[in-house]
Amino acid sequence: MVLKWEFEYILCPNNFLLHKKGNISDFEYEDNILTSRYIAATDLYGVYRTTIQTYDFKKEIIDGQLITHAEVYISNDDGHFRNVSWGDYFNDVYYSDMKYLFGEDIPITMNGKYLEDFILDTVQLNKTKLNASPIVTAYGESNYLTVTLLDEFDNPLRGKQIIIGLNNTNLTLITNPEGQVKVPTENLNSGTYIVSITFKGDEDYADSEELSVIIVNKLKTELTQSSISAVYNINKNLVVTLKDERGKVIEGVKVNIVLNGINHVLTADKNGQVKLSTKGLAPNVYDAVILFNGNENYENSYDTAKITVKKAKVKLTAKNKLFKKSKKIKKFKVTLKNNIGKAVKNVKISLKIKGKIYNAKTNKNGVATFKIKKFNKKGSFKSTVKFAGNKYYKPLTKTVKIKIK
Structure with missing residues (x-):
C-alpha cells in the first residue's frame, strides 16, 4: 500500500508488519502511538530521503467537550518537523485546513506493542549483501581491505555509500563500478581489528551489514x-x-x-x-x-x-746536555706527552749513563728531572732515556749525549 501525500512526498513504508486498524477514540489519553523508526521516501522528483514519523493520538477536554485528535510529527531529511493536527483514524487528517493524509492509511503501533493483526502492504526492496574477506598484513605495508556490495543476484552495485567502522573511526566510501571500496591498512599499528561494514540502503536496495577482520603483524x-x-x-x-x-x-x-x-x-x-x-x-x-x-x-x-x-704512542723530548765537572748535582730534564699532546704525569722514566741508572717521575706537566750525583768524569757519554710503558701507553726509548767538561 502506498501512502499518497498531496504535496511534497510519496511515502513508501519499509518495515511495517502489525498495525492497529480502528478509531483512535478507542485509545486512552496516556497512550503514545509510534510508527516504525525508519521510513523510505522519495520526493516527486525521485530524490531519495529518509523520514521518521511520530503519530501521537490524544483525548483532550476543550470547552467542556471530550475531543479526540491526532498529532502527526514528520521529520524530513532537513531536520525540521511538520505538525499535522486534528483528525481521527478513520477520517482524514488535515494540515492547515487542507487534506494531507488519508486517515485509514496511517500505520501505527501503540506503546511498542502489537494491538491487532493487520498486515500493511509494503514496497519490496532488492536485497543486498556485503563481502569482505579478512586480511593479514604487516605494519607499514601498503595493503587494503576490499569490500564488495552485491545485489541478491551477485551483481555489483556502484555509487553506493559504505560506512566503515575501524579503529574507533567511521569512514564513508563510495563503491566503484565493481561495487567495491578499498580500506587502506598502511597506517594501522600492529594488532587485530574488527571492521564493521554498513550499507544503509536506499529507495531501491535494502540495507546490509557485515563484519571483517584486519590483522596487522609486527615487522621483524x-x-x-x-x-x-x-x-x-x-x-x-x-x-x-x-x-x-x-x-x-x-x-x-x-x-x-x-x-x-x-x-x-x-x-x-x-x-x-x-x-x-x-x-x-x-x-x-x-x-x-x-x-x-x-x-x-x-x-x-x-x-x-x-x-x-x-695502547697509544707517546712523545719523549730529551736534548743533549753539557755539564761542568765542578757542579756537584747535575739536573737533566725530559718531557713526556701522550698521543694528543697532553702531559703524561706520575710515570717513571729512567736515564742510563755509562752503566749507571737514574730514575725520576714526571710531574703534572709531564716533566721528569734527573739528579746526577757523583759523576765527575770528563767526556761525552751516550745515554739512554727510557719510558717502559704502562697499560695506556707503548714504551719508548731515546738516545742523548751528555757531555761533562
Whole structure:
C-alpha cells in the first residue's frame, strides 16, 4: 500500500508488519502511538530521503467537550518537523485546513506493542549483501581491505555509500563500478581489528551489514654493525644501524648498547643509526651487547660487536746536555706527552749513563728531572732515556749525549 501525500512526498513504508486498524477514540489519553523508526521516501522528483514519523493520538477536554485528535510529527531529511493536527483514524487528517493524509492509511503501533493483526502492504526492496574477506598484513605495508556490495543476484552495485567502522573511526566510501571500496591498512599499528561494514540502503536496495577482520603483524628487525679497532685517547664511534625486514631504516626508537658494564640508551637518528664513542676506554678487547627491545610495531633484535682499543704512542723530548765537572748535582730534564699532546704525569722514566741508572717521575706537566750525583768524569757519554710503558701507553726509548767538561 502506498501512502499518497498531496504535496511534497510519496511515502513508501519499509518495515511495517502489525498495525492497529480502528478509531483512535478507542485509545486512552496516556497512550503514545509510534510508527516504525525508519521510513523510505522519495520526493516527486525521485530524490531519495529518509523520514521518521511520530503519530501521537490524544483525548483532550476543550470547552467542556471530550475531543479526540491526532498529532502527526514528520521529520524530513532537513531536520525540521511538520505538525499535522486534528483528525481521527478513520477520517482524514488535515494540515492547515487542507487534506494531507488519508486517515485509514496511517500505520501505527501503540506503546511498542502489537494491538491487532493487520498486515500493511509494503514496497519490496532488492536485497543486498556485503563481502569482505579478512586480511593479514604487516605494519607499514601498503595493503587494503576490499569490500564488495552485491545485489541478491551477485551483481555489483556502484555509487553506493559504505560506512566503515575501524579503529574507533567511521569512514564513508563510495563503491566503484565493481561495487567495491578499498580500506587502506598502511597506517594501522600492529594488532587485530574488527571492521564493521554498513550499507544503509536506499529507495531501491535494502540495507546490509557485515563484519571483517584486519590483522596487522609486527615487522621483524635487524641490527647491523662493524667491529672496530681504536687507539686510546682517539675517538672512534661504534655505529649501529637498525632496519626492518624490508630493509627500511627505523628512526626515533631506543637502542641499548652495553659496553664495559655500562648500559647506554641511545635514540636512532633519521638514518636508523646510533653511535657510541670509544674515547676513554682503556686499551683492551671489549664485547659490546646491542639490543632493540621492540615496540608495538616492531619485534626485538639482538647483536654483539667486538671493540679493540690499542695502547697509544707517546712523545719523549730529551736534548743533549753539557755539564761542568765542578757542579756537584747535575739536573737533566725530559718531557713526556701522550698521543694528543697532553702531559703524561706520575710515570717513571729512567736515564742510563755509562752503566749507571737514574730514575725520576714526571710531574703534572709531564716533566721528569734527573739528579746526577757523583759523576765527575770528563767526556761525552751516550745515554739512554727510557719510558717502559704502562697499560695506556707503548714504551719508548731515546738516545742523548751528555757531555761533562
